[in-house]
Amino acid sequence: AHRVLEPQEVAAFRILAVRGEVPVTGHLYLPGGDETPRLHTDDGERLRLPGFRPPGGDRDRWHGAAVWVLGEREADRLNVSSHGLIRPGPDAPERRTDGERPSPRGD
Numbered sequence: 001a002h003r004v005l006e007p008q009e010v011a012a013f014r015i016l017a018v019r020g021e022v023p024v025t026g027h028l029y030l031p032g033g034d035e036t037p038r039l040h041t042d043d044g045e046r047l048r049l050p051g052f053r054p055p056g057g058d059r060d061r062w063h064g065a066a067v068w069v070l071g072e073r074e075a076d077r078l079n080v081s082s083h084g085l086i087r088p089g090p091d092a093p094e095r096r097t098d099g100e101r102p103s104p105r106g107d
Helices: none
Strands: 024-029 038-041 046-048 066-074 077-087
Touching: 046 077
Parallel strands: none
Antiparallel strands: 024 038, 024 066, 038 046, 066 077
16 A cells, blocks of 8 residues: 655755765856856855756756756866756746746846
8 A cells, every 4th residue: 555645845955976976066057148157056156167058958947947066176167077957947937837938038
């Protein structure tokens, strides 16, 4: 017999490892133009992510998203080798509560 559990509210969590490596977690910031994407880490750092592009070009899903990132760290930059989505950004269609799709320009 299966037991149905009540939903739980989680205030915080930590990812211990991904493929044997400790990831950096935080929120992704995707500025416009030629600016380098940044990770605002859960530890309060601001890391540049040179060369990072959102998968499928889906800016709405990735801008402001909670993510984990693996890569080689050099001062204030992280050269991304792998990454994953923890929670989509606030403009992702699945997070919108008004039922409307956001502008592709990011308005």
